[in-house]
Amino acid sequence: MTVHTFAPTRFYNSLGSHEPALTIGDGDTVVTETIDARGFDRVGRKRGDGPNPMTGPFHVSGAAPGDALRIRIERIAITRPTGWTFQVLSPNVVNPGAVVRFPVRKVTDWVIDTATKKAHLATPPATLRDWSVALEPMIGCFGVAPALGQAISTATSGPYGGNMDYRGFGEGVDVMFPVSVAGGLFFLGDVHAAQSDGEIVGTGIETAAEIQFTVQVVKAKAIGWPRGANKNEIFTIGNARPLDQALQHATTEMLDWLMQDYGLDEVAASHVMGQAVRYDIANVFNPAYSVACRIGRKWLTDLRRD
Amino acid sequence: MTVHTFAPTRFYNSLGSHEPALTIGDGDTVVTETIDARGFDRVGRKRGDGPNPMTGPFHVSGAAPGDALRIRIERIAITRPTGWTFQVLSPNVVNPGAVVRFPVRKVTDWVIDTATKKAHLATPPATLRDWSVALEPMIGCFGVAPALGQAISTATSGPYGGNMDYRGFGEGVDVMFPVSVAGGLFFLGDVHAAQSDGEIVGTGIETAAEIQFTVQVVKAKAIGWPRGANKNEIFTIGNARPLDQALQHATTEMLDWLMQDYGLDEVAASHVMGQAVRYDIANVFNPAYSVACRIGRKWLTDLRRD
Amino acid sequence: MTVHTFAPTRFYNSLGSHEPALTIGDGDTVVTETIDARGFDRVGRKRGDGPNPMTGPFHVSGAAPGDALRIRIERIAITRPTGWTFQVLSPNVVNPGAVVRFPVRKVTDWVIDTATKKAHLATPPATLRDWSVALEPMIGCFGVAPALGQAISTATSGPYGGNMDYRGFGEGVDVMFPVSVAGGLFFLGDVHAAQSDGEIVGTGIETAAEIQFTVQVVKAKAIGWPRGANKNEIFTIGNARPLDQALQHATTEMLDWLMQDYGLDEVAASHVMGQAVRYDIANVFNPAYSVACRIGRKWLTDLRRD
Amino acid sequence: MTVHTFAPTRFYNSLGSHEPALTIGDGDTVVTETIDARGFDRVGRKRGDGPNPMTGPFHVSGAAPGDALRIRIERIAITRPTGWTFQVLSPNVVNPGAVVRFPVRKVTDWVIDTATKKAHLATPPATLRDWSVALEPMIGCFGVAPALGQAISTATSGPYGGNMDYRGFGEGVDVMFPVSVAGGLFFLGDVHAAQSDGEIVGTGIETAAEIQFTVQVVKAKAIGWPRGANKNEIFTIGNARPLDQALQHATTEMLDWLMQDYGLDEVAASHVMGQAVRYDIANVFNPAYSVACRIGRKWLTDLRRD
Secondary structure (H helix, E strand, O other): OOEEEEOOOOOEOEEOOOOOOEEEOOOOEEEEEEOOOOOEOOOOOEOOOOOOOEEEEEEEOOOOEOEEEEEEEEEEEEOOOEEEEEOOOOHHHOOOOHHHHOOOOOEEEEEEEOOOOEEEEOOOOHHHOOOOEEOOOEEEEEEEOOOOOOEEEOOOEEOOEEEOOOOOOEOOOEEEEEOOOOOOOEEEEEEEOOOOOEOOOOOOOEEOEEEEEEEEEEOOOOOOOOEEEOOOEEEEEEEEOOHHHHHHHHHHHHHHHHHHHOOOOHHHHHHHHHHHOEEEEEEOOOOOEEEEEEEEHHHOOOOOOO | OOEEEEOOOOOEOEEOOOOOOEEEOOOOEEEEEEOOOOOEOOOOOEOOOOOOOEEEEEEEOOOOOOOEEEEEEEEEEEOOOEEEEEOOOOHHHOOOOHHHHOOOOOEEEEEEEOOOOEEEEOOOOHHHOOOOEEOOOEEEEEEEOOOOOOEEEOOOEEOOEEEOOOOOOEOOOEEEEEOOOOOOOEEEEEEEOOOOOEOOOOOOOEEOEEEEEEEEEEOOOOOOOOEEEOOOEEEEEEEEOOHHHHHHHHHHHHHHHHHHHOOOOHHHHHHHHHHHOEEEEEEOOOOOEEEEEEEEHHHOOOOOOO | OOEEEEOOOOOEOEEOOOOOOEEEOOOOEEEEEEOOOOOEOOOOOEOOOOOOOEEEEEEEOOOOEOEEEEEEEEEEEEOOOEEEEEOOOOHHHOOOOHHHHOOOOOEEEEEEEOOOOEEEEOOOOHHHOOOOEEOOOEEEEEEEOOOOOOEEEOOOEEOOEEEOOOOOOEOOOEEEEEOOOOOEEEEEEEEEOOOOOEOOOOOOOEEOEEEEEEEEEEOOOOOOOOEEEOOOEEEEEEEEOOHHHHHHHHHHHHHHHHHHHOOOOHHHHHHHHHHHOEEEEEEOOOOOEEEEEEEEHHHOOOOOOO | OOEEEEOOOOOEOEEOOOOOOEEEOOOOEEEEEEOOOOOEOOOOOEOOOOOOOEEEEEEEOOOOOOOEEEEEEEEEEEOOOEEEEEOOOOHHHOOOOHHHHOOOOOEEEEEEEOOOOEEEEOOOOHHHOOOOEEOOOEEEEEEEOOOOOOEEEOOOEEOOEEEOOOOOOEOOOEEEEEOOOOOEEEEEEEEEOOOOOEOOOOOOOEEOEEEEEEEEEEOOOOOOOOEEEOOOEEEEEEEEOOHHHHHHHHHHHHHHHHHHHOOOOHHHHHHHHHHHOEEEEEEOOOOOEEEEEEEEHHHOOOOOOO
16 A cells, blocks of 8 residues: 655656556555646646547556546645636527637636635636636546557546546546556646536636546456445446437446445346436536536435345 | 316327317416326226327417417325336437347336335336435426417427426426417316436336316416426427537526516526526436526526616 | 419428318319528519428318328429528538538529520539539428427428438428318428439528418328339338438338238338348438338339239 | 469458458459358358458558558459348347346348349248348458557457448448558458447347459558548548447548548538538447448539649
8 A cells, every 4th residue: 555656757648558657555545646638737837638638548557458546635625726718608508609609719817726615716807806717626637548559548437447537537536447458548737716517618627737546446347437435425427429329328338337236136226326327517628528427425225135 | 266176087198279278267276186197097997099198288268379378386295106117218318329238118117106206116026126216206297289270299299388307397397388279278187297308218107196276377478388487487499309409498498588577688697507507307208408597596586677 | 172272371380280281182183382491482572581491281171080082293383593501511410620621601592594404603613604503393291280289490390291302302202291180271382393312402492382272081091101102113211310310211101001002011022122121311401301212113013912 | 463363261350450361562453252241152061150250361562551551342242142140139228127028049040142132031030031131242351460469359359450340331432541561451350230329139130241452552641540432422430339439430521521532621621511410320239339420522612623
């Protein structure tokens, strides 16, 4: 159960079977740094290129195809007093043609105050002079090397994780990814100080961070899509376009989970899901959209296994 | 401000310019009855046909095209100790092909206990013997007569409302519909005792109810899609397939709302939405899917109008 | 087998159970007039309103729910020397955001020459001075009254037909619609002098026409979606969004057709379809998109029925 | 203008920056072999793994990012007297739930006769005993290494080409791909003896082939998506889900093409496209669907450039 402090020197724009940056043991903890989506670090130095330069990969001893890699996000500490967003809604989230009303898309700066745990626009329009945003740091892009020797852009996502941009990936979350290569090869980056559902301006408040996480290899755990859990809920993620297909992936994965781990058959699982499921639209901006299918733990406590 | 008690004798399967069942005044309150999605009333008598037989229409004096009709749902009292759902997930919410795992789709009965405010399956599988669902009554289908002299099936929905099957349409909600014909012609029905996001088994717990609502004509209020508000949030609804388009409608309507009523321009509205928006997938079962775009009131209190 | 010459005096903007304009017998032929999508007739007089004002409905004696109504389009004669289109691509057929490159959407006039069977822009840009379009007249919107007492806008389409805007609905085509009400109630209008696949500028060359068609009641023929046939092919139409769902409807209807009328089981029908099917994207502009699933007659001649 | 005869020894399951199998010059011709989608060669020996093992990559001297690589497919000679398909429609091309009617999906063998240029099922159902398919050989999967150092599964496709499964990629076609890495790195494989639109059983008639192609580097030709041409037409390909987005990519690329190479502005290009465009649904089975946007050459001959 070693704690590694890892200072990255190289950043990747794809999740793939790249040279491990560090080999760690099952159960180990890592404290490391992430730079922002365009490659700027905590002091504003450009150290990587967009999209979403990744820290890693971390090779986890003992992880093999057919296993799951469990990551607990223990701390996301924002390390830069600034962030940035786009300033208009993404054209694909409004009615086609409505985009002609918008000014040209550009980057806007934010001030991040970790003392008050708030962020505000550096140069707000008059109407937003008194308006601020509570920090809810989250990881925009993380995951493992995909199958088939693929290396896939950090702009998008898939069964292996990637650029899911989900608000639910904050401090305290436990996430499982399906392992496709020896060591799993875990990458992370693209921290947001806060974000709406859907990442509908095309960014969260993009910034740099220090992250502490702990890994665990779950042997012979064949999952199809990322699974997560926090204090109150379990959830699955589906990544695809359109949202309908992302939802199908997430829903099918939750069905499988309830059947594999909670002893339910198709009918019982359908009954629970037909009352308990809540969906989050994680992002509706990236090449693959992301949908979370959540179930509160309270719905699962009265299930019987005998 | 009259209170009308209305006992329906005829039920409609389309929202259209049908003969008014009752004419009421602006500001009036109505207490009335709804029957379930297949036409059974509080004592289990069949009084209408599916899909979603509607009580109404109510002609509201003074409502004219270009106005909005505001409906406050003050009470939804379930009047029958039974409900029903389907027993397997709808084939369109899981991966294509996964449906071959399911038994044949059929109706299952529920027991509804309004004293304990819980529902449970009448004949549960063993794993669900101790499992119950807290009642959260909601209106599955309501709205006004659509434009162009149309009469549209209560299986689907549109700008005029209809079968949106949104959990958010419970007690205490305020909803605005765009008026397309004189009197608005408001219909309602299809109460669910509870339901997941997405209505993913194809039903909520379908039952009969008594509903109290109050109407208000908002003159010269041209809205594009249903808008709602509760104690904590405002929200808009988009109805379409795929989910992507339903989301576009809801998001564009929220943008319009923030610009019309909160004094924001496109950039300021985008900044607020890019942090504050939460989406609900209301239903992903009906011919038109429904998405809610929500913003917490807390995000709107610090906006400046000067 | 009467031939009726019918001069319409009223035009409808919805397909519904409206008062029959004319009652005709099974096997009868009708010669009638259609006005353009905005309501202008052959001499440019405004006689109806948009969208797509319909001639009809024609009540066909003997047609009852569960039957199919077969319409043979024998002649489409353009009766006006002018037409109109929009002048830029519809925003939904290009990448979101690409629309900002376009000038404001507006109507442009065309000159239609029925002698040379060509159309050209009335005021062409310099690059199109020598450019013209061969006439291929087609019916944009036609169909029967839908089920459930519905009346649905002629802007959209469904199982009953409607605004399908398919190039394949030209002279010589035979089309079957599922009958939902007594008499079927057949409507037609919205003739285009020519059009691309997808109706991607949002219009064909919209004009007025004289149409001759013959009706036939096919008793006890329960079809799910419009079916068509011409000299070389049979085809089915699916209407929905997204295109994926329109394609599912059209493909399923073709599967049913091959099984019902050609003696194939699921496997044999899949083999034929897996080689023979051609798809047309009829329209990708209306609220419901339309996809045609076609099979050449040559693929069906060698099937055995013994 | 060398002619290379290349016998592959290694096959790739991703399009990526792999070690070149052969370096060739601009203008060179290659004669090589492809194995089938599951890795079986002309004599039925297994020499690679699915999905779609690729021959190549071919490094073309002088090709650099920002160029286009033009490939002329001069000959596709089927080299094996057998092929295979699936025997039922893919679940995603029929209405959800219709799939329960189908037997379990499995592989069926075909006999390919290159003398008569026909294929027939090895063990046909009785109804198909006399039924055969004319050979129209095509390349299912080909393209170049994608940008960002990616290596992407040959199951899917993107701007760089990939598994597009388009009937139009037969003998005589000229295709251009956008070059993202030095040498382009061209891959090819997955020949089909014939196929419907949409590849709706999930395969064409999968077989082995000998292919002759000639490469040409088009310097400083920044295209966004594959472009093709044959004797009668030019076309563009968009790859994405849903079909709506694939169509948007293909349509936007055609707009760009007409503006760049044919001297049209947005309005003139829209007029031409609004009459001339034909769409093909290439595949509606793979992770990314593919749509072709075609324009007949006859529509382009009367354009003026002065």
